[in-house]
Amino acid sequence: MKMSKSVEVQHCAVQFLSSTTDQIEIRERNLQISTEAMKMKSWIETVKYILQSMEDGEITISAYDTAWIALVPALNGSSEPQFPSSLQWLINNQLQDGSWGDPLMFLIRDRIINTLACVLALKTWNIHSLGVNKGLSFLQTYIPKMNDEHDAHTPVGFEIVFPALMEDAKIMELDLPYDAEFLQKIYDERDLKMKRIPMKVLHEFPSTLLHSLEGLRDKVNWEELLKLQSKNGSFLFSPASTACALAQTSDTNCLRYLNEITKKYDGGAPNVYPVDLFERLWTVDRIERLGIARYFESEITDSLEYVYRYWTNQGIGWARDSPVKDVDDTSMAFRLLRSHGFDVTAEAFNHFKQDDQFFCFFGQTKQTVTGMYNLYRASQFSFPGESILEEARVFTKNFLEEKRAEKQLRDKWIIAKGLKEEVEYALKFPWYASQPRIDTRMYINQYRVDDVWIGKALYRMPIVNNKTYIELAKADFNICQSIHRTELHGIIRWYRESGLDELGLRQDQIVKSYFLAAIAIYEPDMASARLAWAKSAVLMAAIRIFFSGENCFAHHRRQFLDAFTRWDGRAMRDSPNSAKRLFSCLFRMVNLFSVDGVVAQGRDISGDLRHRWEHWLASEAEDLTDAQDHEKLGTEAEIVVLTAAFLGRETISPDLISHPDFSSIMKVTNTVCSLLRRIATYKEEGCDSPSGTEEDDRLKRRAEEGMGHLVRAVYRHQYSPVPSGVKRLCLVVGKSFYYAAHCNNEEVGNHVETVLFQPVY
Template identity: 30%
Template sequence: MFDRIELSVSSYDTAWVAMVPSPNSPQNPCFPGSLQWLLDNQLSDGSWGPPNRDPLLTKDSISSTLACVLALRRWGVGEEQMSNGLQFIRSHFASVSDENQHTPVGFDIIFSGMIEYAKDLNLNLPLRSTDIEALFHKRDLELRSCNRESSKGREAYLAYVSEGIGKHQDWGMVMKYQRKNGSLFNSPSTTAAALAHLQNDGCLCYLQALLEKFGNAVPTIYPFHLYPRLFMVETIESLGIGEHFRKEIRSVLDETYRCWLQGEEEIFLDPATCALAFRILRANGYEVSSEPLTGFAEEHFFSSLGGYLKDSDAVLELFRASEMIIYPDELVLEKQNSWTSHFLKQELSSSSKSADKINKYAVQKVKDALEYPHYASLQRLVYRRNIESYDVDYMRMLKTSYCSSSIDNKNFLRLVVEEFNACQSIYRQELKQLERWVQENRLDKLKFARQKLAYCYFSAAATICSPALSDARISWAKNGVLTTVVDDFFDVGGSEDELLNLIQLVEKHDVETSIHCCSEQVEILFSALHSTITEIGEKAIAWQGRNMTTHVTEIWLDLLRSMLQEAQWSKNKTVPTLDEYMTNGYVSFALGPIILPALYFIGPSLSEDVVRSKEYNLLYKLVSTCGRLLNDINSFKRESMEGKLNAVSLHVIHGTGAVTEDVNKEMKHLIQDRRRELLRLVLQENGSVVPRACKELFWNMSKILHFFYIKDDGFTSNDMITAVNSVLYEPIFLDEH
């Protein structure tokens, strides 16, 4: 599939190639095959361009059709085709001034230039003189606007639309943009226009190579090899079917990495390709520096062609790349994040005014990127958003529209939707199983306890998506429910005797509950803990080859003891130091029983050395620290009113009179640093002993925490209810029309 990506044919660019005279015989075409292609490929309505075009691409078709008519006139062939083409232009000319039409890049300059060229060829166009004058007026306004600017971006733009300037162009300036492959901007039309005026060997070799590869018709951009493949990788991953294409994806990434190391122009001269390559390579564990992105810093980007055109697609890629900060000194990404987010917000506010700058699908992508940063994006929600906004007729626009695809988009989307709904059905079955488990263990009888099963299971299903990982989801959700209940027990539900009794029972593990439990509450809690710990430990045998009951018990005891410490601080009105609080608090935040046992059901073998390793424990500490601080920032006001201490209040107490706002700001910086360190550990391959699939669970939990706390404390948010329904209850229905 990745090897069969096809670029759509550009009638517009093929026409300009066909207009190039032979260097040895100027009265004949240099590429007669391209001229013949134009004669053979006119559409039934008299136009040239993609068949079954969108009505909003009529302006594009008019531009392509006029270019084709000029090529035929240039060589005195195809009278009938010219007549039909001119008739199409005449009958659809109103689209030229239609603001709702998608407008090709440089249209006002190029189309007016083609009208002037038609005059030079003594070709009578069926247009009113007032219409032509209006076009020339728009062209002159744009050129005057360009001339008022002295930026490199403006110069690059004027070079890019050279075919529209023609004999008035400064071709010496244009040739400064020639690339190693001989092209100008990888654009066949610009390169052909230059060759027609200069007979440049590099331009000639580029076009010859292009025709040798594609036959007699050319695409509107070439080479365009890496970006569409990376885009397909991104698409497949973002729709939730990446695991079906692991081998193909790895092949694309290996090829991209080779090109990155070799400094290929296709990557490093194009901001979108460079940003996408950087982001995907880094996310997949390849060692790539952010340094090449300095070439697309704000001042450089807006001095380029893409910057002059305000290419929002490229800026979106740069923004998403800027989120992949994993080192403290990546200032280039910090700055990039700042200016790209500002630009995208401005584009969103003005998007309704411009149909061709940002279409509705692009608008949604920008909104999603700004609203859900990558560190707070849950896979299952990402899949759903991308499925629902998937554009089966995806087109891009340069000087003409184009697409690149190797799949039948409608059938592809249908299969993706079927898989999404099938997984959702599995999730609902698992949730019903968990609901029975809650009832069987009488957890719903504990009046003090919050009932958060749906949220606990949602956090598992939204991130541990594969149907094959049911055991991991069940372990995650059961322990999530139990940690919530135990937290409430230590917080409000249990007496000191009950807390101590529960810990003693877990320490002994196998006891007679009717004798050793001091209350019904303790009996319910211990029975649920005992059976769940035992079940998880024994289930792990099938995955790990050994019983993990002892380790899971240790994890729970660490949590219970840390919760007891907090209860005793509260009872004795002890004010711990911030270090004492955080050393205990990252454990008492209760992620240990949720994440760590689930690791045994992900797939890779986890030896005793791995689970006791420094890396394993640092991953756990980093994500737990993020969670503790996020919770404390968001719950500070409520807990202060209840007389409880947390990281924020302790920082104020032990600090130098800092106000809460300053403390919150400092805490958020600390969260950011820990989150980036966590991501660096997750992506690191050299020297890592924890398997990548297992490390992903720590990162998934970090994303869940940031998602929960992105607006408030999560459990009371309407957005959370919507998210739960999207993942667990509401199937996707395709609009087949």
């Protein structure tokens, strides 16, 4: 018989464990892992220092913003620049081709906006004529080529500030192509944006135009605008916009803000400052997705507590006390804060919806891929009744799928080589179906230290994109993988020695059972819980095979249940040998878990375990019609959760197990997992539910609703005696069942191969 892709991959994986050649390869790999492990301590300390040292955000210097600061005349009325160090920075940082900008990435519009601003600043003060001429030569060559570049990578506010700079250049009689036909498109974009945010609105309410005031300086009333100034003296945290305001108003708060920046950056200035919320959120997100968050739990908590101090019911921006909120930062904050137990409301997302669409900012003319991607991720952390998140999920999923179909998964905020793969993976595996080890394995391939962000000019975030993170992530993944392979080898040996193969339980089922546990709770110190999950799942599968076999009659099932209830294998004396072996295996396993539980819990847990198994066995032993079996509420999830919790990190008292809150979350978990197991069974058998596709859809809707209730039970900000670790384990198990129902055999087989047997380099 021809093996399925899943069976074939898993069979090859097991063969890999035992061949002589590969044993040599494993030893060599283990030596490499030992070397990586020695480096990990240093990497962990480095990352801890980075996280503990975060302040207002580390961000590279923008020649464009520095040029605007250099343009400010001395406030004392002299003919000197107010910031001579900024002028000197421009002179020192011109590139070989005569342009200014990111030296490692060439984008025409970025280089043009930087170079045009720098040339104007130097020309204004009549210095560095050689640099001015080289800059003009660059502009004359590349301005006509602007339309050759994709619009997705246009600098922020380009349609506002570029026309204004060209007008300044024309007044200064610089030799540039002012009347080129292709420039009209940019002017049209400016007019469209100005219509969406009229001048009256600009002067009354904070908007993104505050970030680009230098492009509107002849059109605004500066005295009126001062009331919209941010607490730190800036205009929406833009050095360029604030420098223009200072030149127009001589405002001391603007001066204070710019003095602080130029002192920090030795005359230079980033394109936005501060970026404290953005940096913390994106760094935590990267560290979690790389699978290394457990090393930095206190630092992550500190970062999220900092963000939470500035959370509002209208969302947040990229910096503290921002008068303008955006859906990108709000989505990232909402998802991370909710997943860490902070009390945040979905009400914030109402502020980013207009008619039937969601936008990143008020007045935005089109959506961005990353903004909608992060909103899509956040929307999946919804509680029942949060309709705004359901609307956001539907809208963003459709938007991203359309962009994928059009091959337009590019973004206006970031140039990230892995973005396309990130979005495609998120669409294929929604959060309910996602699993930590698979997510990490994929994200290690997608993460780049050389991502470039797009503001008014290109910039980089060295704390968000950091080489140490990826080095630590790869080493950690390989160490965990090595541990998992060893455990899998032991599970397979246990399966063979226990004679479970003679019951018809296939080896690929053993691999899958272990894999589902390992991708959910992967940490090395959770080995006991992981193995308990896997072995419990294997034995439940074996018992189901035995109970449903042609030669297993009702009295055999009753005898098995009776022997377990009495906790006496002698009651199995009239049963087939296969049944005796199966009972013996279950008996030994529960006893071993009970012994381990005494060590972990400091008390006897055997009664709790036996009670759960007895209840499950009684349910499985019943003679039911297909319809009755279809509606049966299974309790296998409760066995997995309770056993893993007993052998994990949480202390679970007898009083807790009998508490209504504990019973409630277990009921939700059992219900969800029963529905999902039914769906997975039908999918594995290649058929719909017995009642047809309509019933199949009903099952899926009920499972989705159940997952929403489980998410609320885990993340709702409300006191419960149930430890957070136990609640999260319920969700972890629920998501594992969802993954099994969501994926086909080929996908699971590919994930087994990738996660358990392919090291990362």
